[in-house]
Amino acid sequence: MNNTSIFSIVKMTMENKHDYKLNEKPFMVIGRLVPKLVSGKWSFEEELYQTSYQSKYQEHEDLDDYIDSDDNIAFLCYMDQECLGHIRLGAVDETKFVSIDRLIVEETARGKGIGTLLMSKAKEWSLQKGMKGFTLETQDTNLLACRFYIKNGFEIGAVDTLLYSNSKYADENAVFLYQKFN
Template structure:
C-alpha cells in the first residue's frame, strides 16, 4: 500500500504522543453563535462579523492522563504518516456522557472529514465504555466549531455567561453541547 495515502485513526500512546504537536492552534473568529432558550427548547442564530480575527486557547503540555487509562483516551488521525488531528475524551460514570476535552484538526486539513472521523472513533470507544452520549464545551465565538458540532448531531444543552468572566476571554460565553447515542 502507498504509505503517503494511508489514513488511520489510532490511540495515542507513549510511543506516538510526540506526533501531536503541543501548541496553541489558532481558529478564525468569523462571528458568534447566539443561543436562545424559550419554551423549554434551545434555538440559535448567528451574528457574523465584518472583521474576522484569529484566536487561540492554551494547550495542555502533559497529555499522559490520556494514555493507558480506563477513564480517558486520545486518538490521533494520520494521513500519509503525518498527524493531522486529534481528539481527547474522558468518561463520567455518574452522567454516562463522554466528555470531548479537545478536538483539533490542523488548519490546512479542516473541512476534509478528519473531525468527523475522530468523532466516529471516539463514539466507538465511548460506547465500549457504556457511555450514552458526548458532552463538550466551546466558546460562542468559535462559530466554525459550533457549526461543526451542530452538523454532527449535537444540540445545545446549556450556556454559561460567567465561565470566562475573570479571564482575557471575558466577552465570550461558554456553550455546552450534547449528543446522545
C-alpha cells in the first residue's frame, strides 16, 4: 500500500485548525550544515556531532492568518482522523516565491513520507497561484531538516550569521533555502 492511500491532505479551516496541536515539536540535533560560498556558488559540508541532543522551537504563529486568505494557506495531513503534520505557506507576489513558514511532522510519524506529501500539495497550490518557487529559513543545526529540503530539490540561497545573535540560539546561523519550479 502506498502513502497516498494512507494519508489525506486537507486545507486548514476554522473547523479543523485545532486538530493540529500548537506546542513545541522536538527534533534531534545530530550536527550542523556548514555552507560555503565560493565564486558565487553555494556548497556545503556536514559537521556531525559526537553526541546528539534534542531541541525545539516555540510555536507562536496565529493559525487564523492561514485561513480564508488569498496569500496564505495551511494544509493538514491526517491518518485515521489524527493530524500528523502540517505546512503553512505565504505567497509573495513581488518575488513569485512561496514562503514555507512552517513544515512540521509529529515526531512519531517522521520518515513515512508525510513531509513530501505536504510539499507536493504546497507546490500544487503554489503553481495554481502562478508562483515560481519556494523559499524558507531554517537553522544550520537543524541538519535533518536541511537534508530533507536538499533531498527535495532546495538549494542554499543565503546564510545569515547574525539573525539569532540576540537570542538563546546565538550560536546558530540562519540558512535560507530556495527551490525554483521548472
